[in-house]
Amino acid sequence: MDQLALASFANRIAGEVIAPDHAAYDDLRTIVNRKDARPSLIVQVRTHDDIAAAIRFSAEHQLRLAVRSGGHGLTGLATNDGGLVIDLSHFDSVEVLDASSQLVRIGAGATWGNAAKALAAHGLAISSGDTQSVGVGGLTLGGGIGWLVRKYGLTIDSLVAAEMVTADGRALRVSADEHPDLFWALRGGGGNFGVVTSFDFRAQAISSVTGGMIIYDVAELGSVLTKWATYMRTAPEELSSTFVAFPGFGPNMPPQIFVLVCYAGADEAAANDAIGPLLQLGAVVQQNIALKPYHMMLEEAPPAMGVRMVSESGYIKSLDEDVIGVITANHGRAGTPVIQIRSLGGALRRVDPAATAYAWRDYEAAFWSVALVPNDTPQEQIEQIRQNAWRALKPLTTGAYMNFLSDAGESSVRDAYPPDTYNRLARVKALYDPANVFNQNHNIQPVPALQPE
Numbered sequence: 098m099d100q101l102a103l104a105s106f107a108n109r110i111a112g113e114v115i116a117p118d119h120a121a122y123d124d125l126r127t128i129v130n131r132k133d134a135r136p137s138l139i140v141q142v143r144t145h146d147d148i149a150a151a152i153r154f155s156a157e158h159q160l161r162l163a164v165r166s167g168g169h170g171l172t173g174l175a176t177n178d179g180g181l182v183i184d185l186s187h188f189d190s191v192e193v194l195d196a197s198s199q200l201v202r203i204g205a206g207a208t209w210g211n212a213a214k215a216l217a218a219h220g221l222a223i224s225s226g227d228t229q230s231v232g233v234g235g236l237t238l239g240g241g242i243g244w245l246v247r248k249y250g251l252t253i254d255s256l257v258a259a260e261m262v263t264a265d266g267r268a269l270r271v272s273a274d275e276h277p278d279l280f281w282a283l284r285g286g287g288g289n290f291g292v293v294t295s296f297d298f299r300a301q302a303i304s305s306v307t308g309g310m311i312i313y314d315v316a317e318l319g320s321v322l323t324k325w326a327t328y329m330r331t332a333p334e335e336l337s338s339t340f341v342a343f344p345g346f347g348p349n350m351p352p353q354i355f356v357l358v359c360y361a362g363a364d365e366a367a368a369n370d371a372i373g374p375l376l377q378l379g380a381v382v383q384q385n386i387a388l389k390p391y392h393m394m395l396e397e398a399p400p401a402m403g404v405r406m407v408s409e410s411g412y413i414k415s416l417d418e419d420v421i422g423v424i425t426a427n428h429g430r431a432g433t434p435v436i437q438i439r440s441l442g443g444a445l446r447r448v449d450p451a452a453t454a455y456a457w458r459d460y461e462a463a464f465w466s467v468a469l470v471p472n473d474t475p476q477e478q479i480e481q482i483r484q485n486a487w488r489a490l491k492p493l494t495t496g497a498y499m500n501f502l503s504d505a506g507e508s509s510v511r512d513a514y515p516p517d518t519y520n521r522l523a524r525v526k527a528l529y530d531p532a533n534v535f536n537q538n539h540n541i542q543p544v545p546a547l548q549p550e
């Protein structure tokens with residue numbers, strides 16, 4: 098790389114340019130699901146001008162462009178080999194803009210754990226994910242399914258505006274009134290449309306929740322899952338819940354089945370009434386349900402253990418006996434992935450599927466299947482593992498939740514959107530990123546709208 102041009106770029110921006118000889122490079126070059134990446138430059142941006150300059154620099158020097166917020170993207174595309182990474186970790190502030198209307202602004206580079214802690218000081222929370230270290234940027238742009246999803250909807254359902262820099266370097270504010278096409282696309286369309294620096298959310302007035310984990314006798318998988326699915330159809334919307342079938346991992350981690358649960362509200366009696374039936378689904382081996390601040394519902398990410406996640410996803414209209422039969426028949430077999438089933442419905446379902454680019458609104462549950470493979474597994478083998486692990490369940494599901502897909506190939510991206518939604522995203526992409534500058538993501542190819550004759 099032209100060292101003079103690099104020095105001039107580094108001098109012009111307010112943030113830091115981290116090259117391979119920098120002391121911080123080794124910590125910053127990898128992300129959760131990609132440990133072997135070696136980008137040429139990591140740019141820790143501080144301003145919108147920094148971002149515009151980094152986009153220009155990457156184009157002038159033909160460097161692939163990656164955008165990173167929390168680094169938990171399953172595709173591993175928030176870093177790269179030989180390219181430029183825009184790192185948003187300095188955009189990590191959490192501000193209350195207007196306490197009376199619960200309007201808050203959160204930097205894309207903040208983690209949900211830090212955001213939840215900062216908001217707790219104001220008695221506020223936002224429906225987001227279940228893990229502390231996941232980034233605000235990536236999770237929000239994909240939708241956001243978490244502990245308050247049935248009561249308050251997806252993370253994007255609380256979004257009122259965002260600030261971003263587009264491929265041509267413009268700093269834009271987008272909302273229902275400002276660039277509404279882009280505002281629609283950002284809510285589920287991922288990192289395709291520009292670099293988002295902050296999100297304005299209407300937060301929820303929640304301080305405490307009741308929740309935790311209930312572990313059941315693994316021998317009762319089929320009946321516990323059937324009863325869980327039946328109960329969640331009539332459970333109050335305050336209750337969000339995830340069923341997990343863990344197939345075992347190594348000699349010290351045997352197969353397990355458990356339910357994670359969160360009641361969104363401080364009323365302990367109502368919470369106990371709602372959670373009570375979950376304690377009757379089967380023989381309970383252990384449970385730790387307790388009243389806690391909402392931010393304590395968010396857990397640490399599981400330890401890396403030298404493995405990466407190969408994951409798939411799909412939605413289900415009804416968790417019927419066919420689906421439960423497949424899960425029961427495969428549980429504990431070699432190569433079976435971890436199966437997470439997240440209960441949906443409630444507020445998520447009440448939003449018009451065409452209102453945001455996240456369109457899978459009318460489904461009972463979302464599946465997340467995660468196979469854990471050694472970090473150095475070759476790409477062809479990963480593809481094989483992905484297909485094998487998901488083979489039995491795929492025909493029974495529809496679509497995919499983009500944030501739960503580790504593959505970013507064209508057919509996976511197509512799976513993540515109904516055709517009308519995909520086509521609309523492609524038209525918005527053509528308006529704001531016609532040259533597909535932002536292509537390290539679940540990439541939507543730009544397709545200009547047909548011109549009137």
Ligand SMILES: Cc1cc2nc3c(=O)[nH]c(=O)nc-3n(C[C@H](O)[C@H](O)[C@H](O)COP(=O)(O)OP(=O)(O)OC[C@H]3O[C@@H](n4cnc5c(N)ncnc54)[C@H](O)[C@@H]3O)c2cc1C
Binds near residue numbers: 165205240
């Ligand atoms: C342990 C774990 C737990 C999870 N739990 C949940 C959960 O409970 N609910 C849920 O919905 N999802 C969950 N996810 C999935 C998560 O939402 C996605 O992996 C998400 O992409 C992570 O966001 P990030 O900012 O940390 O990732 P990054 O790796 O930084 O980003 C992922 C991609 O998003 C794009 N991107 C990120 N930030 C920006 C930005 N500011 N501007 C433009 N594009 C950007 C880029 O294309 C990037 O490659 C989980 C993932 C993990 C690994």
